[in-house]
Amino acid sequence: MPERIRVLVAKPGLDGHDRGAKIIARAFRDAGFEVIYTGLRQTPEQVVSAALQEDVDVIGLSVLSGAHMTLCPRILDLMKKEKLNDVLVVIGGIIPDQDIPKLKELGVGEVFQPGASTEDIITYIRGHVRSNA
Amino acid sequence: MTKDVKERPFTTISGVPVNELYQGPVADPGSPGKPPYTRGIYPTMYRERLWTMRQFSGFGSAEDTNKRYHYLLEQGQTGLSVAFHLPTLMGYDSDHPMSEGEVGKCGVAIDSLADMETLFDGLPLDKISTSMTTNAPAVILWSMYLAVADKQGVPWTALRGTIQNDILKEYIAEKTYIFPPRPSMKLVVDTFEFGSRHVPQWNTISVSGYHIREAGSTALQELAFTLYDGIEYVEWARRAGLDVDDFAPRLSFFFNAHSDFFEELAKYRAARKVWHKVMTERFHAKNPRSAVLRFHTQTAGCALTAQQPNNNIVRVALQAMSAVLGGTQSLHTNSLDETLALPTEHAARIALRTQQIIAHETGVTRTVDPFGGSYFLESLTNDMEKGCWEYFDRLDGLGGMVAAIEQGFPQREIQDASYEYQMAVERKDKIIVGVNSFVSDESPINVLLIDESVGERQIAKLKTLRSTRDNERVRQTLDALGKAAASGTMNMMPVVLDCVRTYATLGEICDALRAVYGVYEEPVI
Numbered sequence: 001m002p003e004r005i006r007v008l009v010a011k012p013g014l015d016g017h018d019r020g021a022k023i024i025a026r027a028f029r030d031a032g033f034e035v036i037y038t039g040l041r042q043t044p045e046q047v048v049s050a051a052l053q054e055d056v057d058v059i060g061l062s063v064l065s066g067a068h069m070t071l072c073p074r075i076l077d078l079m080k081k082e083k084l085n086d087v088l089v090v091i092g093g094i095i096p097d098q099d100i101p102k103l104k105e106l107g108v109g110e111v112f113q114p115g116a117s118t119e120d121i122i123t124y125i126r127g128h129v130r131s132n133a
Numbered sequence: 134m135t136k137d138v139k140e141r142p143f144t145t146i147s148g149v150p151v152n153e154l155y156q157g158p159v160a161d162p163g164s165p166g167k168p169p170y171t172r173g174i175y176p177t178m179y180r181e182r183l184w185t186m187r188q189f190s191g192f193g194s195a196e197d198t199n200k201r202y203h204y205l206l207e208q209g210q211t212g213l214s215v216a217f218h219l220p221t222l223m224g225y226d227s228d229h230p231m232s233e234g235e236v237g238k239c240g241v242a243i244d245s246l247a248d249m250e251t252l253f254d255g256l257p258l259d260k261i262s263t264s265m266t267t268n269a270p271a272v273i274l275w276s277m278y279l280a281v282a283d284k285q286g287v288p289w290t291a292l293r294g295t296i297q298n299d300i301l302k303e304y305i306a307e308k309t310y311i312f313p314p315r316p317s318m319k320l321v322v323d324t325f326e327f328g329s330r331h332v333p334q335w336n337t338i339s340v341s342g343y344h345i346r347e348a349g350s351t352a353l354q355e356l357a358f359t360l361y362d363g364i365e366y367v368e369w370a371r372r373a374g375l376d377v378d379d380f381a382p383r384l385s386f387f388f389n390a391h392s393d394f395f396e397e398l399a400k401y402r403a404a405r406k407v408w409h410k411v412m413t414e415r416f417h418a419k420n421p422r423s424a425v426l427r428f429h430t431q432t433a434g435c436a437l438t439a440q441q442p443n444n445n446i447v448r449v450a451l452q453a454m455s456a457v458l459g460g461t462q463s464l465h466t467n468s469l470d471e472t473l474a475l476p477t478e479h480a481a482r483i484a485l486r487t488q489q490i491i492a493h494e495t496g497v498t499r500t501v502d503p504f505g506g507s508y509f510l511e512s513l514t515n516d517m518e519k520g521c522w523e524y525f526d527r528l529d530g531l532g533g534m535v536a537a538i539e540q541g542f543p544q545r546e547i548q549d550a551s552y553e554y555q556m557a558v559e560r561k562d563k564i565i566v567g568v569n570s571f572v573s574d575e576s577p578i579n580v581l582l583i584d585e586s587v588g589e590r591q592i593a594k595l596k597t598l599r600s601t602r603d604n605e606r607v608r609q610t611l612d613a614l615g616k617a618a619a620s621g622t623m624n625m626m627p628v629v630l631d632c633v634r635t636y637a638t639l640g641e642i643c644d645a646l647r648a649v650y651g652v653y654e655e656p657v658i
Binding site: 013016037039065070094114 | 220222223231232233235308348349435438439440472473474551559565568569577580583657
């Protein structure tokens, strides 16, 4: 596990619902993570480029608009191209049950649905982050 | 396991301490239909006329949503409320790269007047009232609606409805902004002026606390920031030379109905009282209607749970009851499946039936403000009012709401409240049934799936439109629009109307405005 976990919290697509992303970012900081928040309306290219530049261990994606099956596969695809194989990806938001197996097959570590606690998410990340040293 | 489930500090859902007992005497809250309207804006309230049952609805293409509107009206709904998809709200056409994956997902896809004509096909605009949730591109979508009225042969003076048109809460909470605050405020003032002259029964704004609350604010923050947004709009309109009494009677409000029953009741009652004082004392309104706060309510989406979703029917019923007892003029009740997807027809029907049950079975409509005089409620109402004036002083000190937004003040207040509530839930100081207590497994429910081909169909429609319309006319009207925007003094409504009539698309019109106004970039707070 890296000494200090670096997380990119990202809001891809047109969705402006940032209550969850901001709570998560703050809870991560309180847990001792280093957090970079992209702000709203990032393209998949912008998200991956920020992950590269910031040399993060984790990307946390938040999507509540229903566009996750367009945006997330593209982000994972770009990550493969950039060889970001060690970066853990977690997703939160309005993600229907039937999409979860497909997302995990593409390389998403975990999907957190409404009602997930910040504590569970932090515990998951601590347990699954890979060392990229 | 469940016997130790007990709320620890006795506070409202907003964290305000609640006493064990409230006792008199209480000051007389006055009479309904009389200033300051604490007990309601009409002397007879629902005896004479029930609230408008107005379910917010839109998904897929204009054809899909038109069918849902016909269905809802057949089921006894009394007004329409349009939900647009995110690309429309953000000023992009369905074929823009940013729209990929979003078309028809969070609402109906409207790219041009052609879609708007389809949306209202078979719906006579002089017989129904329509609310449109649009903010940054409100001038464009309202123009499209007015153009549809022309095509139906309905005079604008017969049109009734509302455009949300509340850009300030977009910067504060909902975040579907396009242009920076100052040109956006100018567009809002243009609609006030245009509406008061040409569409006199139309509400040109719905100053909205709903989204502020959904973003995690307390009840008091919802109330104070919303009413102060109202103050800011009145200030800007006055500075542009408008007479308060010309536009203020058409200002309307929109509040959230959250789960803390009495706190919500106090919020609605205090809202009417404070607004009356603002309009008469701060703005010296002479027309009594300028000082009457009319409002729409929607039950709190953020209070619904994905776990055990059928429980949401009960939550919605209780929240709706607080809105009715609080004297709302119109109401949207959420569907049980809205934390999972847009509602199915089945879920939307239960939501509407919930309102009908409250209206026709419970008897709460028989008398006005039945909780008036309750020691607890009157005390909460007074505290809510007091808290509001304190926030107003702080906002005045920051130089008004636009300046406060630029300094990140309301955003920070809401963020802090939202985090504190989440932590209270995680400590189980606040109980959410099915989430942090009384957890049980339940089989998943059916949800509405949006046809993924909507995007392709919408793109094909745009291609046909662009090859069949008079593109020379489109270019001319868009040029004129750009010039009018650059002038900074012309009312933009007539030039936007010219554009939509030539079937210029929403994206093209927004691009022409972006070229002059620029785009807003949110400061990271």
